[in-house]
Amino acid sequence: xxxxxxxxxxxxxxxxxxxxxxxxxxxxxxxxxxxxxxxxxxxxxxxxxxxxxxxxxxxxxxxxxxxxxxxxxxxxxxxxxxxxxxxxxxxxxxxxxxxxxxxxxxxxxxxxxxxxxxxxxxxxxxxxxxxxxxxxxxxxxxxxxxxxxxxxxxxxxxxxxxxxxxxxxxxxxxxxxxxxxxxxxxxxxxxxxxxxxxxxxxxxxxxxxxxxxxxxxxxxxxxxxxxxxxxxxxxxxxxxxxxxxxxxxxxxxxxxxxxxxxxxxxxxxxxxxxxxxxxxxxxxxxxxxxxxxxxxxxxxxxxxxxxxxxxxxxxxxxxxxxxxxxxxxxxxxxxxxxxxxxxxxxxxxxxxxxxxxxxxxxxxxxxxxxxxxxxxxxxxxxxxxxxxxxxxxxxxxxxxxxxxxxxxxxxxxxxxxxxxxxxxxxxxxxxxxxxxxxxxxxxxxxxxxxxxxxxxxxxxxxxxxxxxxxxxxxxxxxxxxxxxxxxxxxxxxxxxxxxxxxxxxxxxxxx
Ligand code: GLC
Numbered sequence: 333x334x335x336x337x338x339x340x341x342x343x344x345x346x347x348x349x350x351x352x353x354x355x356x357x358x359x360x361x362x363x364x365x366x367x368x369x370x371x372x373x374x375x376x377x378x379x380x381x382x383x384x385x386x387x388x389x390x391x392x393x394x395x396x397x398x399x400x401x402x403x404x405x406x407x408x409x410x411x412x413x414x415x416x417x418x419x420x421x422x423x424x425x426x427x428x429x430x431x432x433x434x435x436x437x438x439x440x441x442x443x444x445x446x447x448x449x450x451x452x453x454x455x456x457x458x459x460x461x462x463x464x465x466x467x468x469x470x471x472x473x474x475x476x477x478x479x480x481x482x483x484x485x486x487x488x489x490x491x492x493x494x495x496x497x498x499x500x501x502x503x504x505x506x507x508x509x510x511x512x513x514x515x516x517x518x519x520x521x522x523x524x525x526x527x528x529x530x531x532x533x534x535x536x537x538x539x540x541x542x543x544x545x546x547x548x549x550x551x552x553x554x555x556x557x558x559x560x561x562x563x564x565x566x567x568x569x570x571x572x573x574x575x576x577x578x579x580x581x582x583x584x585x586x587x588x589x590x591x592x593x594x595x596x597x598x599x600x601x602x603x604x605x606x607x608x609x610x611x612x613x614x615x616x617x618x619x620x621x622x623x624x625x626x627x628x629x630x631x632x633x634x635x636x637x638x639x640x641x642x643x644x645x646x647x648x649x650x651x652x653x654x655x656x657x658x659x660x661x662x663x664x665x666x667x668x669x670x671x672x673x674x675x676x677x678x679x680x681x682x683x684x685x686x687x688x689x690x691x692x693x694x695x696x697x698x699x700x701x702x703x704x705x706x707x708x709x710x711x712x713x714x715x716x717x718x719x720x721x722x723x724x725x726x727x728x729x730x731x732x733x734x735x736x737x738x739x740x741x742x743x744x745x746x747x748x749x750x751x752x753x754x755x756x757x758x759x760x761x762x763x764x765x766x767x768x769x770x771x772x773x774x775x776x777x778x779x780x781x782x783x784x785x786x787x788x789x790x791x792x793x794x795x796x797x798x799x800x801x802x803x804x805x806x807x808x809x810x811x812x813x814x815x816x817x818x819x820x821x822x823x824x825x826x827x828x829x830x831x832x833x834x835x836x837x838x839x840x841x842x843x
Contacts, residue, residue, distance in 0.1 A: 337426060338528065338574040338598060339631050340765040341378030342661070342755060343668040347639045348382055348407055349393065350708045351671060353720035360708070360719070362408035366416045368711075369423055371737065375674065376755030379426035381530050381576075383639055385413070389439055391499035392690055393706075394430075396437040400517040417525050426527035428574065433514050433531055433554075435500040442513075443501045450488050457510050458501050459493035460485075473545055478695045481545075495545065497690055505554055515561055522565050528574035531558075531597070547585060555589060555596040562598075574598045576633075576668075583625050590630040599633045599666060605659070606641050610648055612779040612796045616771055619663065619781075623769060632665025637673060643705050644670075646679040651835035654747055654818040655794050658837040661754040662783065662792045664769040672709055674751040675740060679704035680729050688726060712738035745820065753816050757839065761815075763788045764839075778803055778832060790815075791840040795832040803830045805840075812840040 352364025362385065372380060384394030385407045394404070403410050420427050436443055445454040461470040461482070469482035470491055475498075482491040483498040493502045503510050518529065555577070562573040577589050577597040589600035604618055626632060636644040636656055645653035653676050660667045682703045687693055692701020703726055710732035711718030717732040729735055740746035758764045767785035774780040777797030783790045791809050795801055805812070810828040814821070818837040824830055830838060 335762075335766045336572060337378060338572075338666060340762070341426070341666065342376070342758065343379045343381055343428065343576075343666065344372060344375070344377040345381045345638060345668055345670050346383065347671060347706050348385055349725060350706055350719075352709065352711070353722070353724070356721045357406070358720050358722040358725045359406055361406065362403070362412040362416050366412075366419050369416075369419055369425065373423040373425060374752075376752060376759060377425070377669065379428055379527065380420065381428040381668070382430065384430045384432060389437055389499065391437070391497050393688075395432055396435075396497065396500045397432055398437045398440045400514075401520045414524065421525070427525075428528040428530055428576070429521055429526050431518065431521075431529035431531040433503065433505070434495060435502045438499045438501050440501075446501075447485055447488060447492070450490070456507050457504055459504050460488075460490045461493070462489075463491055477691050506550065511554065511557065515557060518558065518561050522562070522573060527572070528562070528576065528598075530576040530578060530601075547581060552588065552591060552596060556591055559591065559595055559597065576601060583622055587625050587627055587630065590627050594627065594629055599631060601635055601668075602633050602665075603635055603641075605634055605636055605656075606638075610652065610796060612774065612777050612794075615659075615779050615796070616774075619769075620771060623664070632663070633668065634660055634663050634665055635668045635670075636660050637670045637705065638668075639670070639706055640702055641705065643677055643679050644673055645676045646704075650676050650747070651798075652796065654750055655796060655835060655837045657747065657751055657754060658792065658816075658818055658839070659779075659794060661751075661758050662764050662781075662790075662839065664765075664767065664783070669751075670705075672707075674748050675710065675735055675737065676747040677707070677710075677729055677735065680707040680727060682727065686727060710736035712736050750816075750818060757815060761788065761790065761841070762786075763790050772806060774803055776801055782806075782809075787843070789842045791830075792837070793830055793832055793840070794837040795835060798834045800834055800836075801832045803832060804828065805830055809840060809842060812842045815839045815841050 346365060349360050351360040352368050353360050354363040355361055385403055386397045387399040387402045387404045388394045388396050403413050417427055442454050442457055445452050446458045464470055469480045473481040475481040475494055476496045481493055481495055483494060484491050494500050495502055558575055562575050566572045575597040577600045579586055579589050579600045580603060586600050589596045608615060608618055644656050648656055687701055687703055689701045689703045692703060707726045708719040708724040708728050710728055713733055716724055717728050717736055740748035763783040763785035767783040770782045772780040772782055778795055778801050780793040780803060793803050805828050816839050819833055
C-alpha cells in the first residue's frame with residue numbers, strides 16, 4: 333500500500349482566536365498563524381486544521397456562519413488566507429478548514445430570505461414546522477446548548493429547528509438545492525487549494541434519545557457526495573484531499589461513516605480516548621475493539637482533545653499527559669493534536685465575568701463552558717506571553733511565565749521536547765504510523781503493544797500508574813534497545829524484561 337499524507341501524517345488543530353494575534357485586538361488572526369508556521373513545521377506536524385474563520389456574528393465563535401466563501405475581518409481577508417496557504421504549502425504543511433454544513437447563522441442571507449415569508453423560494457432551505465396545538469414547540473427536541481431546539485417566528489407563524497443556538501438555524505439537507513449550494517462551497521475552497529475539511533455533523537444531546545434528529549440514514553448519501561467531490565481533486569482520482577467527520581457516536585455506528593466500500597468520509601473522528609477511563613486494561617480493550625470494528629481498508633484515527641472538551645493534561649495530570657502523548661503518537665492511524673497540548677496546557681479557570689462561550693453562559697453552574705480549553709497560546713515570557721500586544725480575549729494560563737513555547741523548547745525534559753522527539757520518531761519509523769498493531773501481554777497498570785513494519789518491530793510500553801512495574805518482553809524483543817522514555821533515559825532490566833518507573837512510557841526497537 334502506498335500511504336497517503338493523511339494516513340502517515342499528524343494533524344494539528346488551531347483555534348484561530350487563540351493562536352497568535354498580529355493586529356493588536358487581543359484575538360488571533362491568519363497573519364498570526366502564518367507567523368507561527370515555522371514553529372509548526374519544526375514541531376514536526378504535517379497538517380493544520382483551522383477552526384472556522386468565515387464571516388460570523390460569533391454567537392458560537394465562528395460556528396455561526398453568514399458567508400461560507402469569505403474570511404471574517406477579525407481574522408483577516410481572503411488574500412491573507414491565500415498567503416497562508418502558499419506559506420504553509422511551502423513548508424510541506426497541509427491546510428484543512430472547518431466546514432459547517434449543519435447550520436448557518438440566522439443572519440445568513442439564505443435564512444433572512446427563508447424567514448421572510450412562507451412562500452419564499454428559500455423557505456424549504458431550513459426546517460420549518462407548525463407549533464403544537466397548544467402553541468408550544470412542535471416536539472420535545474432539546475438544543476445542544478439547552479432549551480427547546482425550536483424557535484418561534486412571529487412573522488410567519490412557524491418554528492424553525494436549531495440543534496445548537498437559535499442563532500444557528502439548521503439547514504434542510506433533504507432539499508437538493510441546499511446540497512448543491514453547500515457542495516459549491518466545498519469546491520470554492522478546494523479550488524483555492526485547501527487540502528481538506530473537518531466537518532461537524534451533529535452534537536450530542538443527552539436529555540432525549542435522538543432517534544430522529546441525528547445519524548439519519550440519508551446522511552450517508554450526503555457523505556458519499558462530499559467524498560466524490562473531494563476525490564475528484566486528487567491526482568488520478570487518488571484523493572489527496574481529506575474529509576474528517578466530527579461524529580460523536582458509539583463505535584459500531586461510527587464505522588458506518590466510512591461508507592459502503594469506503595465511499596464516506598476518510599476519517600470519522602474517533603473520540604474514544606477523550607472519554608475513556610484511564611485504566612490500562614480498559615484502554616487495551618477499547619483499542620482492540622476499535623481496530624476490530626474498522627471496515628476493510630478503513631483508516632484509524634485518534635484524538636486526545638479539542639476545542640469542545642476538557643484538555644488531556646487537566647484530566648490526566650502532567651505525568652500522564654506525557655503518557656497520553658506517547659499513546660496518541662504511537663497508535664496505528666492518524667493522530668490529531670490540539671494546540672497547547674504540546675505544552676501540557678490545562679483548563680484555565682475563567683472568572684464568571686470573563687465567560688464568553690455561549691454554552692457556559694446559557695447553563696451557568698454546570699461547568700459546561702468551553703472557554704477553559706480555548707485560552708491563548710503562550711509563546712514566550714514577554715507581555716501577554718507573546719500572544720498579543722493587547723489584553724487577550726480570554727485569560728492566559730496562570731503559569732505562562734514558565735509554561736510557554738520559548739521556555740519549554742530549551743528544557744531537555746519538557747513535554748514540548750518530548751512531543752518533538754515523538755513526532756520525529758514517528759516520521760523516522762514508518763512502523764509507528766502505518767505499521768501493524770498488536771497488543772502485548774501486560775498486567776496491572778501497563779499497556780503494551782507492538783508496531784511492526786518490514787523488518788522493524790517496536791515495543792511501546794506505557795505505565796498508567798504511579799508505581800514501578802516489571803514487564804516481561806516477548807522473545808523477539810529480548811535484545812531490543814530503548815528509543816525514548818517519557819521520564820528520562822530508559823533502562824532495560826537486562827534479563828528480557830523492562831523496568832518501567834512510575835508514569836513511564838518507553839518505545840523500544842529491535843533494529
Ligand atoms: C461543532 C463545534 C462546536 C460548535 C458546534 C455547533 O460541534 O465543534 O464548537 O459549538 O459545532 O456549531
